[in-house]
Amino acid sequence: MDPQPEIDTTVPHSARIWNFLLGGKDNYPVDRAAGENVFRTFPGMVETARQSRYMLTRVVRYLAAEAGIRQFLDIGTGLPTMDNTHEVAQRAAPEARIVYVDNDPLVLVQAKALLNSSPEGATDYIEADVRDPEPILADAARTLDFDRPVALMLMGILGLVADYEQARSITSRLVAPLAPGSYLAVYDGTDDDPDYVRAIEAFNAGSGAVPYTPRSPEQIAHYLDGLELVEPGVVPVTQWRPDSRSANHNVACTGGVGRKPVEDR
Template sequence: MIGTSTLEAPVSDQIDSSTAQPARRYNYWLGGKDNFAVDRASGDEILKTFPTARIAALENRRFLQRATRFLAAEAGIRQFLDIGTGLPTADNTHEVAQGIAPESRVVYVDNDPMVMVHARALLTSTPAGRTTYLEADLRSPETILADPELRETLDLGRPVALMLVAVLHFIEGYGAGAPIVRTLMDALPSGSFLVATNSTKDPLPPKMAADYDAALAAGITNIWPRDRAEFTALFDGLELVEPGVTPVSEWRSEGETEPRPNPAHVAMYGGVARKP
């Protein structure tokens, strides 16, 4: 079942094909076809600075799938709030979770109308569970939490996994992500989990790190990198699950193809933590 927010205008009227959108650019890097020329041009421009961006996108996606399997199979989580879900591809959060526990319920949130079009068509739930899509922005966590469809789908009195995968790095500014994470986690009960990833410059050689800074200043990219200390602070008050904060390519990756990518080719931290 798909739930959608009420819109004032047809979705097709809201899709902006003249401005690059993160979800469509990510889709391009993953080899998808749901993108426009402007998204491909933006993606190619970023690849000039960070040539392994496609590897990072793929490894981030695999981290999401491994984290979801851990939550559903080992932690017993049956409710997921996935913000910044992006365009549907294979093995989305609800497919992984419901493959383990068909009764799992998932709320997807994204601010791109094109994502909603595809969500309506593709994000179908098992009969035992439920999948709902909300059009909203991570920058307005109170709006997300107050949405009646979220409340109809998830029981906020029971543990929920908050999934913030490849979305926090669109919140620009040092320390800017922490208040948003805190607002969302404060609304969830004990036993809930936070799953998060964020781009980082930490493993980059000096020249590439300088190029990243120049690309940010020039507006070529809006992917805001966070160092290990700032990213780890997002989990303050929570209990990090082993192995803690790591490159996304190394988080519980024992079953992945070897050799694992060089952390500098991924340049993204990931972590999973439980609310005590």
Template sequence: MSENQVPARVGISARIDTTRPHSARFWNYFVGGKDNYEVDREVGDQIKAFFPGLVDVAVAGRQFLRRSVSHLVQERGIRQFLDIGTGLPTADNTHQVAQAIAPDARIVYVDNDPLVLTHARALLTSTPEGVTDYIDADLYRPDVILAEAAKTLDFERPVALMLLGILGHAGDFAQARDVVRALMDGLPSGSLLVVYDGTRTSEGMIAAEKAYIESGAVPYYVREPREIETLFDGLSMIEPGFVRLSEWYPDADSATVAADVDAFGGVGVKA
């Protein structure tokens, strides 16, 4: 599938449930997007009323995407990205950040969410020099993801695997860790793992997790930072390591969120 060919998907709109909160729409609301429904805003407002820090997590996550991609392109010479759990397009998507610096960058997005599929054309835009492609696949099929991504990405050169705010949806974290390991095993030496997720680092975040799950949405589980950090076992961490998002190469935008934001992330390199 090229950047100009998005197949028709019959019945996608019928698969979109607007009666329950949806994680991509919920997060879209928190970062100022317009692709959300009243049910998403209601739950968002309910949680913001007792824990406004969750907005900081959403904003800090978007900032981390921008800073990490910029760093990898500028400082590490990375030109290939495999972004799993794409979510809804807002500002500063992976391909926009990478191709603004290196127009020849190649990006493959992966998701299997029916709502995200309806926005595929918005995602599948690219500079003439680069490529942006999209795969409809499940995180738990690393074999399918790697086989499809290899049609666009050159697996003889390093690839940055992006898993941003997505692994909280994994009920079995050990299984998710195995999937991440399988994905990294399929990528060449010099490839990188970029991860962030919400963390159990405040009572407010734990209460927000409970309220979100009780809303009827697909659960999102916040975990201890040390558990998430095990995803990087066997990789060499780029400084400053696995830290709060506010501490990872902070810039002027970082000051717009709380320094103690309840989200940690980092970047590791495969030998």
């Protein structure tokens, strides 16, 4: 049996902080302290976390049930919670295949919850960093067929790449080898709410975790350049195909979905 990965419980990690904000239990005192500091500065952070997660659920449901996607590459998975990507996708399409990617050792420890696939489908987990796209694609090819459409999910992860042009380059390098008809789904925190920005600045200054960089809605929209936007476009997460769980107000998070064009349609 492989040795358990070493988990540093003295330094907060974004995946565990997010788990805390979503009401999860897979976090440590240092993660809870960082999350509580953010919440004190910006009480809306919990609702932002929830509404972001709800958008992910709606996106996966749309892609599997309406767009016919049967393969998902979810980078920046985070810790298992309710309605993980494979659960939502395989409810609509039991044969769906999902690859999760994260770089937190605790996510690896919990990965067996992410690998509980339907008999008809498959799931896999890769421990890797989004900043190194090519090995991710190579490892994902064990489970996914890149000659067929894939849904690439970068949900809340690109803000952890401090340099915007690097974040755009990473996105382009991940999308480029995908088959026509593939999709990119993305959301990230935005810089248009001063209270949210102050909370993130305080978090970055005092937590010791990887800093997070909110970006403008326009910058987030540029991740989808060259793709055919799925209605309603790039919007606050509460406005992307809302359902009964969507808040009736916006949160400091914007996202959208784009489809890689199919030539000679």
